[in-house]
Amino acid sequence: SSTMEESTGRSTKKKVVAVVGGGLVGALNACFFARRGFDVQLFEIREDIRRAKIVKGRSINLALSHRGRQALKHVGMEDKIVSQGIPMNARMIHSLSGKQSPIPYGKKGQYILSVDRANLNKQLLTEAEKYPNTKLNFDHKLQDWTAETGLMTFVRSDGSEEHIKADLIVGCDGAFSAIRKQFLRRSRFNYSQTYIPHGYMELTMPPINGEFAMKPNYLHIWPRNTFMMIALPNLDKTFTCTLFMPFEEFEKITTGDEVIQFFQRYFPDAIPLIGVDALKRDYFRLPGQAMVSVKCAPYHIGDKCVLMGDAAHAVVPFYGQGMNAGFEDCIVFDEIMEQFNEDFSNHHIFFPLCVHPGAVLPEYTRVRVPDDHAIADLAMYNYIEMRAHVNSRWFLFRKYVDNF
Numbered sequence: 001s002s003t004m005e006e007s008t009g010r011s012t013k014k015k016v017v018a019v020v021g022g023g024l025v026g027a028l029n030a031c032f033f034a035r036r037g038f039d040v041q042l043f044e045i046r047e048d049i050r051r052a053k054i055v056k057g058r059s060i061n062l063a064l065s066h067r068g069r070q071a072l073k074h075v076g077m078e079d080k081i082v083s084q085g086i087p088m089n090a091r092m093i094h095s096l097s098g099k100q101s102p103i104p105y106g107k108k109g110q111y112i113l114s115v116d117r118a119n120l121n122k123q124l125l126t127e128a129e130k131y132p133n134t135k136l137n138f139d140h141k142l143q144d145w146t147a148e149t150g151l152m153t154f155v156r157s158d159g160s161e162e163h164i165k166a167d168l169i170v171g172c173d174g175a176f177s178a179i180r181k182q183f184l185r186r187s188r189f190n191y192s193q194t195y196i197p198h199g200y201m202e203l204t205m206p207p208i209n210g211e212f213a214m215k216p217n218y219l220h221i222w223p224r225n226t227f228m229m230i231a232l233p234n235l236d237k238t239f240t241c242t243l244f245m246p247f248e249e250f251e252k253i254t255t256g257d258e259v260i261q262f263f264q265r266y267f268p269d270a271i272p273l274i275g276v277d278a279l280k281r282d283y284f285r286l287p288g289q290a291m292v293s294v295k296c297a298p299y300h301i302g303d304k305c306v307l308m309g310d311a312a313h314a315v316v317p318f319y320g321q322g323m324n325a326g327f328e329d330c331i332v333f334d335e336i337m338e339q340f341n342e343d344f345s346n347h348h349i350f351f352p353l354c355v356h357p358g359a360v361l362p363e364y365t366r367v368r369v370p371d372d373h374a375i376a377d378l379a380m381y382n383y384i385e386m387r388a389h390v391n392s393r394w395f396l397f398r399k400y401v402d403n404f
């Protein structure tokens with residue numbers, strides 16, 4: 001085994017921060033730590049997605065809102081990402097008869113943005129790589145780590161193992177976090193995980209005569225109580241439609257004709273826009289995908305490790321805030337580092353009575369857990385709201401300021 005300083009040949013007085021997971025939150029977080037001059041090592045299980053032909057992710061596009069934008073602004077990325085997003089000023093509710101009614105997200109001029117996940121992830125990796133004190137390590141699967149020493153074991157695709165030590169481990173490895181496994185073995189760690197009965201499936205709505213098939217500056221919603229479909233615009237003038245419904249309903253549909261019958265019954269206006277042949281084919285490409293909600297606390301172990309993003313709080317996607325909350329985690333952690341002068345130690349022997357006796361990690365848990373749990377609850381609430389109430393009068397009178 002080697003320490004990171006040996007393996008990079010760099011000697012620095014700054015701490016080595018290992019960011020595990022190079023998804024949206026990990027890549028952004030690497031920028032935050034790099035700006036502070038830490039020796040940042042990012043480890044990602046996948047190959048470099050900037051060179052991959054197919055990029056797998058949890059969704060094709062997603063809604064970026066104020067929280068997320070603030071975090072991008074901190075690292076100088078806001079304008080670039082916003083310029084590649086498509087503003088959505090309102091929801092567009094599709095009734096069964098095909099009538100479309102907009103419900104604005106906020107005041108005139110306020111909007112959320114539809115952004116391409118793969119592109120956002122690639123740009124964040126490229127940004128992180130610009131810092132000379134950051135190294136991106138792809139094809140590194142975290143297998144295990146030790147809280148006492150900060151020693152991590154990575155496995156490469158050729159089967160070889162690498163043992164690497166860091167001063168601080170930042171677990172950004174998503175909803176099924178391998179970093180979190182060590183937390184689960186410890187006393188007084190609270191953890192809950194809930195799979196909802198619904199799954200999701202993405203379908204593409206192609207352009208018509210080179211133009212968007214529907215009005216582009218909206219988040220289109222077809223609320224049907226038990227079922228729901230949404231559609232977000234992409235820069236290539238397609239829409240990505242996401243169908244949400246209980247797994248048992250997905251499984252009931254077994255032939256192309258049954259797909260069309262189902263759409264005729266619930267989403268008739270979408271059939272000509274997606275296309276009969278495409279629907280019959282694409283419905284069977286992949287099975288419905290599961291959605292999980294994870295809540296846990298604390299988010300840290302000693303002065304060694306902290307969880308952020310989906311690793312700390314996977315939420316159901318109905319509030320459009322998973323990534324946004326994960327991005328906000330990065331700002332909150334950065335502010336606490338500032339406040340505590342980057343003091344990660346647990347021992348405050350010199351200032352036992354100071355107003356903020358905790359160091360960075362316990363303070364992060366204290367500040368962040370209630371907010372992230374609130375987002376998880378709101379998302380679960382909106383799971384019902386979006387498919388059931390979005391077309392009720394009651395909803396129309398509500399002032400909604402957040403996504404979806």
Ligand code: FAD
Nearest residue numbers: 021023024025045062063142173174309310320322323324
């Ligand atoms: P991830 O994006 O999951 O990234 C984790 C990374 O860690 C991955 O790159 C993975 O390969 C890597 N990794 C995993 N295990 C290991 C390991 N052992 N070793 C090394 N690397 C590892 N959020 C929004 O804000 N707005 C939306 O509109 C929105 N829409 C969504 C729609 C759907 C259908 C879904 C499912 C989610 C949506 N979300 C949305 C939520 C959003 O996708 C997540 O919150 C976001 O991806 C979290 O980022 P992350 O970096 O924490 O995790």
